[in-house]
Amino acid sequence: xxxxxxxxxxxxxxxxxxxxxLVDFWxxxxxxxxxxGPTYSAVSEKxxxxxxxxxxxxAEQQLAAEAGISSIPTLMAxxxxxxxxxxxxxxxxQQLEQVVDAVKALDMDEVHAxxxxxxxxxxxxxxxxxxxxxxxxxxx
Numbered sequence: 001x002x003x004x005x006x007x008x009x010x011x012x013x014x015x016x017x018x019x020x021x022l023v024d025f026w027x028x029x030x031x032x033x034x035x036x037g038p039t040y041s042a043v044s045e046k047x048x049x050x051x052x053x054x055x056x057x058x059a060e061q062q063l064a065a066e067a068g069i070s071s072i073p074t075l076m077a078x079x080x081x082x083x084x085x086x087x088x089x090x091x092x093x094q095q096l097e098q099v100v101d102a103v104k105a106l107d108m109d110e111v112h113a114x115x116x117x118x119x120x121x122x123x124x125x126x127x128x129x130x131x132x133x134x135x136x137x138x139x140x
Contacts, residue, residue, distance in 0.1 A: 003052045008063035020050045025074040033073045036090035043096045077103045
């Protein structure tokens, strides 16, 4: 399967509507991005069960900012709507194949349980921290 260009408007529905999605954040002026592009495309042809997408960070600056992209290329992998991999830098084909294989091999029941625990811990921590409006700060 060839790579698919997506926009900020398509991002959430793409992640939600597919089991495994890889996202290559790139820009036309980026040398390492241009090196990684053919590798990304070639590996996409070997994995029709994975959606390989590309986001042009110049055209989609808001999406890149929301995703916390500070270096390109950056590769993200989502499985069952969960971000399971994020790394800046161009990968060679062997490294990209390893990422794809690792994402496919994940025990998603375990991943979802881990995410649920993290959310519970974050919620408990925010409740025990008290008000965050400055009302707990004594007068000086």
